[in-house]
Amino acid sequence: MEILIAIMIGFLYASGIYMMLRRSLVKLIIGIILLGNGANLLIFFLGRITKGAPPIIPGDAKVFTEAFADPVPQALILTAIVISFGLQSFAIVLVKRAHTVVRTDDLDEMNATDEDS
Amino acid sequence: MLTAILTGFLFSIFLVFAGRFFKGKLSLLASLIPLGLFIYFFQFIGPVSNGEVIMRSYQWIPSFGVDLGFKLDGLSLLFSLLISGIGFLVFFYTSSYLKGHQYLDRFYGYLASFMGAMLGLVLSDNMITLFVFWELTSITSFFLIGFNNTSGASRRSALTALGITGIGGLLLLAGALLLNNISGTYSISEMLSMSEAIGDHEHYLTVVLLIFGAAFTKSAQFPFHFWLPGAMKAPTPVSTYLHSATMVKAGVYLLMRFTPVLGGDNIWNTSLLVVGGITMLYSAVHTIFRTDLKGILAYSTISALGILVFLTGLGTREAFLAAAVFIIVHALYKATLFLVTGIIDHQTHTRDVTRLAGLNKVMLPVGIAGILAAISSAGIPPTIGFVGKELTYEASFHSETLMILLMVAIVLTKIFLLYAGFVAGIKPFIGKLPEEHAQVKSPDFVLWTPPLLLAILGLVFGVAPFIIDTPIIKPVVEAMGADASEIHLALWHGFNTVFILSLITIGIGTALYFIIKPSEKLEAAAGRFEFISPESLYERFNRIFIDVSNFWTDFFQNGYLRNYISIIILFLVVLVGYILIGSTNFVIDYHSLSRITVYEITATLILIAGIFYTVFTQSRLAAVVAMGVVGLAICLIFVFYSAPDLAMTQFSIDTLTVILFVLVLYKLPKYLKLSDYKTRLRDGILSAVFGLLVATLALQVIAEPVNKEIGEYYAQNAYLEAHGKNVVNVILVDFRGVDTLIEISVLSIAAVGVFGLMKLRLKMADRKRYQDSQK
Amino acid sequence: MRTTIILKTASNYLLPVLLLFSVFILLRGHYLPGGGFVGGLVAAIAFILHSFANGLKKTKELLMMHPGYLIPTGLAISFLSGLVPVALFDLPFMTGLWSHDPVAILGNIGSALFFDIGVYLVVVGVTLTIIFTISESA
Known part of the structure; x- marks a missing residue:
């Protein structure tokens, strides 16, 4: 199964970078989102995967008695997911704004700083 | 003693607020500060001449052995008296010399800061403190040389002085670190007792060269002397104070101070x-x-x-x-x-x-x-x-x-x-x-x-x-x-x-x-040799340096986002790939891996299909939906592998992302096919190789043993210390609560940003309407 | 926005249920999957669903204030929950404080719970601000 997850990570990274290399603004955002998902999955994967043992102390116990999934990567990813939502919405709005001001979807036409160029 | 050193700095901060009172007749009062310091240091003459050494130490960064250690012995006292005494006369003189100058308060501020820095320099017993004050004198000197900031020559001289003395300061820092490495202390008095050990050490020569570098640049020794004549662009009180009586002697002071240690x-x-x-x-x-x-x-x-x-x-x-x-x-x-x-x-x-x-x-x-x-x-x-x-x-x-x-x-x-x-x-x-x-x-x-x-x-x-x-x-x-x-x-x-x-x-x-x-004739005669003087060599070096960096910047920072990404990815792939191929053998121990079930194959297929659809569809709506599917597939992975919290969060965020896209989709630009077949093929190969690299890397990492100490700690203490059983949540709200606090602050900033950008759009529209009406 | 009667009617009943559910997720977070982040997101989705069915204006009327105000409120609650141990017991910032006896339904109440409530409010505020701002001007 580890191989499958590694394949997924590879696909997510590859597609994310590919989309970011496009000149279209919307594709750029989609690329960032895919890449972010890939990074989340990578962190999750590197923390080692465990099946059927969530990091929740069962019932009346006070400490874990059996194996459990590592909670640290999970906590990291949880915040990352929420933050990435903030990032995405900001990026979308930025693209929208840029589009209305510059009137182009081509990133190559946006590399001048002067508005009147 | 700390107060004495800080007086100059405090006074210049005070001037920021009360500066205008010191521009007029009251400017004479400013000279009371160095006078007070002079009297303060004067009373130490008795004890010091009896052989006493006054030490004061204040904690600063104890874990690095860095403290605000000050030492008043004969050498420091001589310099302190010069700094405060001549300082007094210079402050006094300035009030008439620059009478009515627009920025007299600023001038006093720089001068007072310089005085504080210089006092700190000669009183420091700790090499790091010494370095900090050393650099402060360079910086204040920069402002003082460039005080007539409307003159190009002044600015250039100030930059040259800062460049040369700044390099010297870095050498001093390097010397301090190396000395600490050898002697295990930053305190100069403690180094005194180790002078022999330092002298026999293999890095003795390096230390000496570093200290020389610092001293020679600061004290304008050949061939670094040329910044000093340039520094004469400063108003005369500055030349008097910094560039003859005090600052330039800092290098000499350093040499004298280290004579018992290194000499x-x-x-x-x-x-x-x-x-x-x-x-x-x-x-x-x-x-x-x-x-x-x-x-x-x-x-x-x-x-x-x-x-x-x-x-x-x-x-x-x-x-x-x-x-x-x-x-x-x-x-x-x-x-x-x-x-x-x-x-x-x-x-x-x-x-x-x-x-x-x-x-x-x-x-x-x-x-x-x-x-x-x-x-x-x-x-x-x-x-x-x-x-x-x-x-x-x-x-x-x-x-x-x-x-x-x-x-x-x-x-x-x-x-x-x-x-x-x-x-x-x-x-x-x-x-x-x-x-x-x-x-x-x-x-x-x-x-x-x-x-x-x-x-x-x-x-x-x-x-x-x-x-x-x-x-x-x-x-x-x-x-x-x-x-x-x-x-x-x-x-x-x-x-x-x-x-x-x-x-x-x-x-x-x-x-x-x-x-x-x-006569001017003599001056002109010397001018003929100008082209081999260290000064012109330095300037030529600077010009070449700037040209090369311009070329370099133009080449790499060309303003095309995808070029940046391509270059970064390419370097990453080449470097990491080279090491990966050179040093590891791709052995995957199939027995250690968990069994593949039908569910997981399904999830993988959904994800891959979703990715392909996202990348290759020509419809934006389809791309967004496919992206949602990718998110849900990841959600499934989280469910399979014991991360219920993540699955819930991913699910909600996925929903929200799709909503967000759908809301703005028709306001967003249409997909354009901007690149030709060749570019797409090139980018495709690059990203495919990168994906392969990351996947291989991940598998290689998995094969290594893992340290789960942190996770274990949190898990074992979650209930005992934090009264919670969901460890992920306990980490978020308790163990790493400050991180979460900062995270929600970041989220808030993003929301404010979105809000601001949207409202700004309305205002821009207003402005456009206004511009149109003017036409 | 054209919506079906079914969605409109359903969303009116769904809103309170979903909100209740989000609070449930928030409160149980310390013991079982859930917590401020997820709870906040669920609550936000509940309001967004309502706005899709009944229009943004109705939802805003229901909320009675701009959701942006929830952000500083939440931040303040979280920050204060960390400050309480400093102010009252002279303990380091964000030291966990706990009641001795379990309270009905909630179990032990501690400063961490208030912190999580702050997170919940911030997440609701941020999400709604973003979505509302965008759909307003879209």
Whole structure:
């Protein structure tokens, strides 16, 4: 199964970078989102995967008695997911704004700083 | 003692708010600060001359062994007195010199900060503290040199000075770190006891070179001397204070301070003798080719610094004694000459020595000060200058090696310095007053008192040298690690070889003054060699540096996002791939992996299909939906592998992302096919290779053993310490609660950003409407 | 926006249920999957669903204030929950404080719970601000 997850990570990274290399603004955002998902999955994967043992102390116990999934990567990813939502919405709005001001979807036409160029 | 050091900084902060009160008549009050400090340090003369060393230590970064350790011994005291004493006179003088200047408050602020930094520098016992104050003096000096910030030349000189002394500061830091590595301490007093161990260490030479680098750049030794003449673009009080009396002596101070730690070695002594010797002779000769009073003084200052380095290099008790006396001598006469020059400039608006003469008739007190200083500089009795010169000759005379060569060098230097002193201190005042200066007004007493006071002090110390020998000079020599019990300064040393040399010096020097007249011709003659001077080499180096960085920036920072990404990815792939292929063998232990089930294959297929659809569809709506599917597939993975919290969050965020996209989708630009087939193929290959690299890397990492200590800790303590059973949540709200607090702050900023951008759009629309209506 | 009667009617009943559910997720977070982040997101989705069915204006009327105000409120609650141990017990910032006896339904109450409530409010505020701002001007 580890191989499958590694394949997924590879696909997510590859597609994310590919989309970011496009000149279209919307594709750029989609690329960032895919890449972010890939990074989340990578962190999750590197923390080692465990099946059927969530990091929740069962019932009346006070400490874990059996194996459990590592909670640290999970906590990291949880915040990352929420933050990435903030990032995405900001990026979308930025693209929208840029589009209305510059009137182009081509990133190559946006590399001048002067508005009147 | 910390308060004393901080006073200058506090005062300049105070000036930020109360600056305008200090621009007018109250500006004289500013000089009370250095005066207070001078009195404070003055009362230490008694204890220090009895051999006491006052130490103060305040905690700063104990874990790195860095504390605010201060030490007041003879050497520090001498410098502290110079800094606060001359500081007082300079502050006083400035209130008239820059009267009514628009930024007088700012000037006082810089000056006060500089004073604080300089005091900190000479009092620090900790090398890191020393470094911090060292850099602060460079920075404040930068602002002071560039004070006339509307002049391009000023700005350039300020940058050059900052560049050179800044590099020196970095060398000092490196030296400090290396010394700490060797001795295990940053405290200079503790290093004293380890001087032998440091001397035998394999990195001894490196340490010495680093300290030399710092000292030579700061004290303008050849070939780093050229920033100092440039620094004369600063207002005269600055030249007086920083570039003759105090800051430039910081390098000498550093060498003296480290003489007991690093000195005594052949390398140390010889290098100092050679560098100091070249510097003093080179710049003393150079004074002949200058016509600007300040230029002459700048070169003679460099020469004097060379003498100090030279004396430190001699390394004998006599030499240390001579150096200690010469510091006072030089501070007194050079500050006087600078202040006098400032007055001349202020009143006649010229510093060209060929156009100045006979000013005695219009400014007698200034003339007296100038002439006294020139006499002291020439080493003519009964001034302190004579005592200093005698000691210098005596020290060189008793050198064991190359005595003749050293004597010739020092005598020649003194001859030229005598010439320079006469030109700067005497020539403007005697002779016939030119027509153009006939109407020159006599200066304000606030201007002429400071130089006169300093000049008279030079005379008093000369007549009665016992005033300073035991209280001040003796502790300095002791601080440099030499026995000082037998020190008695005297004006008259008897009729001996040294005295004959003195007479020769005075004779030839005076003759030189009458033979050589400063002229533009001479200046032009020197200009011909300008192209090989270190200064022009430095400037050429700078130009090349800027050209190369321009080219480099244009090449890489070309403004195309995808080029940046491509370059970064390409480098990553090549470097990491190279190491991966070279060092690991791709062995995957299939037994250690968990079994593949149907669910997981399904999830993988959904994800891959979703990705392909997202990338290749021509419809934006389809792409967004496919992206949602990708998110849900990841959600499934989280469910399979024991992360219910993640699954829930991913699910909600996925929903929200799709909603967000759908909301703005029709306002977003349409997909365009902007790149041709070839580019897409190239990008495709690059990203595929990158994906492969990441996947391989991930599998390789998985094969390594893992350290789960942190996770275990949180898990075992979640209920016992934090009363929670969901460990992920406990980490978020309890163990790493501060991180979460910051995270939600970031989220809030994103929301504010979105809100702001949207509202801004409306305003832009308004502006457009307005512009349209104007057409 | 044209919506079906079914969605409109359903969303009116769904809103309170979903909100209740989100609070449930928030409160149980310390013991079982859930917590402020997820709870906040669920609550936000509940409001967004309502706005889709009934229009943004109705939802805003229901909320009675701009959701942006929830952000500083939440931040303040979280920050204060960390500050309480400093102010009252002279303990380091964000030291966990706990009641001795379990309270009905909630179990032990501690400063961490208030912190999580702050997170919940911030997440609701941020999400709604973003979505509302965008759909307003879209």
